[in-house]
Amino acid sequence: MISRRRFLQLTAQGTVGCAASRRTFSAPTVESAVEHLLCLAPGQAARLEEGRRRGLMELAPVSLPPDPDALNNHFGWPVATRTGDTIIVVHRRIPGHWKGLERTNDRHSYTMVVRSTDGGETWTEPFDLRRVMTREDRFRGGHIPLAHRYKFARDQDPNLGYTIHLNAIGTASDGGVVLVSDHGVFRSEDRGKSWIHFSRAMREDTTSGPVVYVGPRLFEHPEYGLVVAGHSNLVTEQYKEGPHPPDTDGESVRIADKIHFRYSRDGGRTWAEEEQSLPSFVRPAEPVALLHENRLAIVCRSYDPASYDARTGTSAYAQLWSQSGWHPLRSKHSGIRVAGRRGRQDTPDIDFNPVTERIEAVVPARAGSGPGRPYPGKMSLNIWSIDPEDFFSGSTRWRFDCALFARRDVLGRIDGLHPGASIIDSGRGVQHVFVYMGYPAGPAGVFRLTRTLDTNALKKFLT
Numbered sequence: 001m002i003s004r005r006r007f008l009q010l011t012a013q014g015t016v017g018c019a020a021s022r023r024t025f026s027a028p029t030v031e032s033a034v035e036h037l038l039c040l041a042p043g044q045a046a047r048l049e050e051g052r053r054r055g056l057m058e059l060a061p062v063s064l065p066p067d068p069d070a071l072n073n074h075f076g077w078p079v080a081t082r083t084g085d086t087i088i089v090v091h092r093r094i095p096g097h098w099k100g101l102e103r104t105n106d107r108h109s110y111t112m113v114v115r116s117t118d119g120g121e122t123w124t125e126p127f128d129l130r131r132v133m134t135r136e137d138r139f140r141g142g143h144i145p146l147a148h149r150y151k152f153a154r155d156q157d158p159n160l161g162y163t164i165h166l167n168a169i170g171t172a173s174d175g176g177v178v179l180v181s182d183h184g185v186f187r188s189e190d191r192g193k194s195w196i197h198f199s200r201a202m203r204e205d206t207t208s209g210p211v212v213y214v215g216p217r218l219f220e221h222p223e224y225g226l227v228v229a230g231h232s233n234l235v236t237e238q239y240k241e242g243p244h245p246p247d248t249d250g251e252s253v254r255i256a257d258k259i260h261f262r263y264s265r266d267g268g269r270t271w272a273e274e275e276q277s278l279p280s281f282v283r284p285a286e287p288v289a290l291l292h293e294n295r296l297a298i299v300c301r302s303y304d305p306a307s308y309d310a311r312t313g314t315s316a317y318a319q320l321w322s323q324s325g326w327h328p329l330r331s332k333h334s335g336i337r338v339a340g341r342r343g344r345q346d347t348p349d350i351d352f353n354p355v356t357e358r359i360e361a362v363v364p365a366r367a368g369s370g371p372g373r374p375y376p377g378k379m380s381l382n383i384w385s386i387d388p389e390d391f392f393s394g395s396t397r398w399r400f401d402c403a404l405f406a407r408r409d410v411l412g413r414i415d416g417l418h419p420g421a422s423i424i425d426s427g428r429g430v431q432h433v434f435v436y437m438g439y440p441a442g443p444a445g446v447f448r449l450t451r452t453l454d455t456n457a458l459k460k461f462l463t
Contacts, residue, residue, distance in 0.1 A: 033064055037438045037445050041408050056461050057404070057451040062089060062123055062434065063114050064445035071095060072107045073443040075126075076436035079216040079421035083171045086191040087116045087423060089434055090167050090179055091446050093126070095152075097415050100441035104152050106143045110167065110182040115192045119425070120432055120448050129179070129186050133197045137184065145182030146204070147211045162202045163211045166286060168228040169421055170218030178218055178268045180228050185268050198269050202262075209273060212260045215288045215300065216347060216420025221325060222294065225265035229287045229298065232256045255283040255303040259320070261327065276327040281306040282318045284331075286347045288420065292359065295392055296322040299361055301345040302333060308341050315345055317363065321392050335398040336384050338365035349422045351431065355453040358385040362404070362433055364417040380406040381417055381435065383455060402459040405449060407437065415440040419449075429453050 038059075040048075051057040065073040078091040093112045095103040111129035116122060130138050142149060142156025147165035149156045168180040177188045185201035188194060200206045214230035221227050234254045257280045264271045278284065285301035301307075302318035309316070316333040338344055346364040353360045361384045383401040390397065407414060416437035423432040430450050438444025452458050 033068060033443065033445065034061060036068070037064070037443065038447075039407050039414050039437070041406070044406075051461060054461065055452065056454075056458050057449070059405075060120070060448050060450075062120070062446040062448050063091060063112070063126055065093075065443045068443045070443075071103050071105055072109070074100075074415075074438065074441075075112070075446050076416070076438070076444050077167065077418055077420070078434040078436060078446045079167045079169045080423050080432065080434045081169045081171045081177055081421065082423045082425070083175055083177055083191050085117055087120055087432065088169070088177055088188075088192040089114050089116075089123075089446065090129075090169055090181070091126075091436065092167075093128070096441040097444075098440055101152055104144065108144060108152070110145060111179065111186065113192060113195075114446075119428060120450065129181075129195055129197070130183055132186070132195050133183065134199065137197065137199050140203075147182055147213075160204060163204050163207050163209070164202045164230075165211055165213045166216070166230075167420075168214040168216055168218040168230075170220065170226065172220055172226060172267065174267075176267060178226055180214060180218060180262075180268075185271075187268050201264075201269060201271055207262075207271060207273070209260075210256075212262065212273075213286055214262075215286045215298075216349065217289055219289055219291045221263065221291065224261075224263040224326065226268055227261055227263045227289070229289045230260045230262070231284050231286065231300075232258065232260060255285050257283050257304070259284050259287060259298075259327070259329070274327065276329060278320075278329075278331055280304055281333065282320070282331045284318055284320065285345075286420075287320070288348055288350050290350045290352065290359070291325060292352050292388055294325045295388075296320075296325045296329065297350060297359060297388075297391060298329065299334065299336070299348055299350050301347065307333060309337070312337070314339055315341055317345060317348065317361075319391070319396065321394070323392060330394065332394065332396050335396045336361060336363055338363065338367070338382075340365075340367040346418050347420050349419045349433070351422065351424050352388065353385070353424070353431075353453055353455065354426050355429070356385065356455050357388075358455075359388050359391055360385045360401075360455065361398070362419045362422060362431075364419060364435075366417075378406045378408060379414065379417055380404075381419060381433070381449070383458075385455065401455055402462045404433075404451060404458075404462070405435075413439055415444060424453070426453070 112126040141160030144153040146161025210232040212230035283303040287300035298320040314337040317336040319334040320329040320331040344367040348363045433449045
């Protein structure tokens with residue numbers, strides 16, 4: 001893996017750029033991998049180096065595919081948590097994101113774990129959590145997880161497996177780290193050094209109902225214990241026939257107008273579920289939850305056509321809230337908007353920033369940057385914020401603070417971002433945001449984007 005020192009040398013030299021005209025890089029070196037995956041605009045590397053020098057922001061690799069031409073070379077969708085002095089990141093290792101899906105084998109995994117004990121400076125080699133599963137559990141219905149068999153392996157059993165999709169991670173008050181994933185539920189008692197798999201948790205014969213697509217953050221509720229929030233799909237025959245476009249039109253796949261809560265009072269071993277029907281304008285995709293002073297805040301993509309404003313060419317994220325910390329939740333379209341139709345949204349993250357004392361959302365925009373203004377040819381990561389009291393009183397007046405990061409989109413070939421489950425480190429005064437960057441059919445890698453919690457100073461630098 002590339003060292004932080006070598007990465008900074010590359011950025012200082014301005015050599016970290018873009019080679020999007022080719023799918024693989026010419027030499028199998030880590031340096032060329034970073035250059036190829038980041039796809040930075042001219043001058044952006046120098047800007048990042050200046051931000052690092054001032055202590056405002058830093059971009060560094062976390063987990064990269066060892067071979068750009070490997071079968072499962074798309075490392076993506078990272079989620080993270082912190083326990084003590086250890087940061088734990090879980091990411092996928094799969095063939096691609098809607099492209100190259102015919103390529104797969106048993107190395108296809110959704111639970112690759114890396115750890116850092118020095119604030120994200122260095123990382124362990126990826127460890128596949130499927131190795132702690134029994135063979136029977138690992139191959140239950142097939143080696144591809146249940147939720148993705150329609151896309152990767154239609155010859156495998158469509159009924160057996162774990163009724164969960166995506167990864168949600170969190171640290172319990174007792175220090176245990178719990179991961180809810182396509183491969184089931186895992187727990188570590190020693191800061192990610194070793195893990196156990198709860199064989200029956202979230203399995204189709206123990207958990208009724210549809211496959212739930214969870215948001216990236218697992219939180220602990222004083223009454224209900226460990227909680228993940230998610231959505232379900234209305235599965236049509238066309239949906240079953242194969243890959244559907246990310247920008248759904250209601251014909252191939254439609255997000256249900258309800259939100260699901262799965263919770264465990266025994267540390268993750270067993271789970272119960274409750275759900276709430278929502279107004280049809282919400283349709284909450286991968287809801288991101290934050291329990292703030294025992295009040296529940298959620299921000300998510302809204303996949304109903306009503307989220308799109310044809311006049312401005314932008315789509316709104318939804319916000320849901322509860323003063324009691326549990327459902328029923330109230331819901332509205334938020335003031336957070338991104339360019340393009342609802343498929344141009346992606347999963348955000350929300351946290352309470354102890355420096356600004358505001359709820360801050362790190363929001364990806366697949367086709368634009370700024371407060372709903374389109375920037376053709378870019379993917380961007382933006383910071384929006386709102387006062388907690390305004391949020392919980394129903395205000396939708398989020399403030400656009402800054403565009404944290406942007407990438408060139410050359411011929412529509414790049415893929416990435418998705419900042420789910422970032423980490424607030426109050427002691428160091430930073431937020432670690434974990435994203436992936438690369439290409440839809442691979443390669444793609446996981447990066448750490450660390451920024452100061454002094455959002456005003458960061459905004460001044462970036463604007």
